Amino acid sequence: MADIQAVTDESFESEVLKSELPVIVDFWAPWCGPCRMVGPELERVSERHQGKVRVVKLNVDEAPHTAGRYGVMSIPTIALFAGGGMQATVIGAQPADAIEAGLGLAELEVKAQ
DSSP states (O other): OOOOOOOOOOTHHIIIISSSSSSEEEEEOOOOHHHHHHHHHHHHHHHHTTTEEEEEEEEEETOOOHHTTTTOOSEEEEEEEEEEEEEEEEEEEEEOOOHHHTTTHHHHHHOOO
């Protein structure tokens, strides 16, 4: 099982924006049914791209500043951060393949080679 770390408003900059690897952020809340459905899909994404991207979760109820800063209006919102900024988003519960396609992970891995 993939190790998906939780981040907060306080740790977002160091864990996401300053990360050497691209980071996929799952903006979620514990009361959100679709958010719980996307969890296993993000574990698959994390396992498939291990060592190339990191996957973290940000609880929007506990980190409203960061969610607001990036205009997160619906959850789950899954965002790819690289180079200190948001590069792509996928909104709603999606299967792993759709998440990877929506975030452009195939293109990202080609650039890394």
